Amino acid sequence: MKTAIDNPGPALAQLGGGDGRLRWAWHILPWAIALGIFFVADTYISLGTAALEMILFTLSIDLALGYAGIITFGQAAFFGLGAYAAGLFSIHVAPDPLLGLLFGTIIAALFGLVTGMLILHTEGVTLMMLTLAIASMLSAVALQANGLTGGDNGLQGMHISPLFGLFPFDLWGRTGYLYALGVLLLWFIAAWRIVRSPFGRSLDGIRQNPRRMRAIGTPVWWRLVAIYTLSAAMAGTAGALKAQTNQFVGIDSLDLLVSGTALVMLILGGTRRLYGAFVGAAFYVVVQDLAAEFDPFRWMFVIGGLLIVIVLFLDDGLMGLADWTQEHVAGLWRGAFRK
Amino acid sequence: MSAPPILEVRRLSKSFGALPVAQAIDLELRPGARLGLIGPNGAGKTSFVNLLTGTLRADGGDILLAGRDITHLKPERRVQLGLARTHQINALLPEWSACDNVAIAVAERDHVAWRLFRYGSIWRRCTDEAAAQLALLGMERLAKLRVAELPYGEQRLLEIAIALTLKPRVLLLDEPAAGVPAAEAHAIHDALDRLPAEIAILMIEHDMDLVFRFAREIMVLVRGRVLIRGTPDDIAANPEVRTVYLGRGKG
């Protein structure tokens, strides 16, 4: 089994025989698709933007959970915090989108740093419970502080000025889409580098056996705090993006459901692949959109069922399925030619 | 006799509720020491090692490594200062290859594992050294295999390889040959024979032949207390030890 560290690229990359050039082609593919949607499928742009934001959020969970093994069900805390921070920034300080994005990211990162330092010496169910409790606490505080956050009604009155002073965030959402895509690309490159660095490898080691890592002198707690903070920053950016492109922040941004659905997306796509977040989030957003036409809750049925099936049978998510398919197809292919 | 002790333990104590696991244990290890730690089951041998490494926090007493008080330091910090161990039950990274398991230890030892950039050259250097380390122990054929695919004896050997890579000053071996089938055990014995002379080594073992062959000194632990410490001959001849541990069958 190829580990994601050796081959974090798309599942089918090996089909070209591991050829370096062909590998890069497969890397371009998801981004090409994303750009293609922009030019071709006008009506789906707002859905696409939502998908991009969820991809970034899911990516943040892949780093913390998939690679470092931190069982976090409360990632929505950072998402929501980034959203509210960016929203409040635009209302009370300045409507510039990039500054607001930076602010949201930093606030989420700081919160991640502080809470991470507090809880990351625990593990397993205790850690999971602590992440849940922190997220629930934040959600309750946001609901309570309705003078600041708008409470149940959400944060309204946001106004975002044009990007770089040139591109307004209009009703068609074209600026929003490319904005989100650009930010996602930057964070993706960062995640890619992190995952393949010695730091990223040590995190993978920590996930597999923290005891072993301590026995070779790894400052486990510090590494976990570092990746948790980074993951929080990423989630915060995703939240800020959502706030800015919708010019609204709903109270449900902090909900357990948000954390849970992102986890579902990640498992669907496949952990420790980075692109798994792409596949999973895109799939989920599309299914939810399609199913919602019939019945708002049918998508929960489909997604829940898929999650059960994947956890029980498809350990590696949809990308793992693609891997498996590709291996078998390639085997058949080679077998056919050998005869 | 002339070199100062590299490891000093003074009145180390630990209890779990009413159960004493270590009772005012004293110990001194000089560089190059070969100490065997034996005792009946439940005597607290592994707990003692855990106290030394910091996995267990002591109730009282001091531990000094090269004169420096490490009693309250975290386990990873003690490793960085030169105290390494192997585990009674393998603690390896199952999804990685043997070579990568050692390579990450090289990276941590050289303090480059936190690096985010220039990863290619750093990792290559680490894997090169890892390959050399594995070759020293005769494991070069298996270097690229995933740990989960290694035979048990080789996994035990890998534990030792990783500990050695850290270039420790004090090495704690927790039953290195335990569970290894006789056919593979010689590799472990060879590795133990070839351990660098300057490292101070404490070895827990139940295999008496191995202990008497390896150790220049033996310490007997019973119910958390040091019963006696002396040369292998002293220990073998001591009547108390015989009754408590070696049993009448040893003769």
Next chain:
Amino acid sequence: MAYLTILLDGTAYGMVLFIISVGLTVTMGLMRVVNLAHGAFAMIGGYVAATIIEQGGGFLTAIVVASLAVGALGAIAELLLYRPLYRRGELAQALMTFGFTFVVIAALTALFGTNVKTLPAPALLIGLTDLGYTHYPTYRLFLIAVGAVTALCLWLLIDRTLYGARLRAAVDNPHMARAIGMDVNLLFTGTFAVGCALAAFGGIIGAALLPLEPFYALRYLVTFLIVVIVGGVGNFKGSFIAALALGIIDTAGKFLLPGTSAYIIYVLVIVLLLWRPHGLVPARSAP
């Protein structure tokens, strides 16, 4: 005197939490499986009972039939869904059970819609009892009584019977339990079924305090988990104390500090878990 009312209200709420959560603490402690779908079982029990009553059944009939039905459902789920995941670790279990919760929510919405499902109590229990200083809802007294009796019965079962001894042994050391010939599989399935039945029981009688609607399973999930983890996973007494404490503190908070109560609980949970990561259970003394 209002404090006494708070105490009674809080105790009633705590009893409901205990009855629902005790099954979870035992299964999480026994099978070491993270079961995020526990609330779903409680919810199903409530819905089944409500339907039975709607169809003309009595309160007691509804309780018995619904609890048994959910117990059976739990046994089936354990065999098909949970058992394959025992070796797979906490994350896989958390995810599968999370997915299972989604499925249950969707199914119940399809069947019953999104509105709150009322579960009418029997005439005997409706109304007020004269407590001297005030007239207090009889149903809440019923909840307190039922909770106490259930706790007592369970304690006797766990502490004084062979089954209980086996259960405690298996919780302490499943490997050893298997090694001495205990049919751990049967024990697991049976205990899981009982846990689900208890959850259903709690969901049914607690419907007045925890209203039945499809998102019940997610809405109260964190609350049930708090009871279990703060009390100490697998610790029966701990979950009793934690449930009562949670019930009383939450009720008192809502009354005395309206608004802040919601996050005070979480702050307390966080502080407590940081101080004692294993819950109220004294630290395990395994050398």
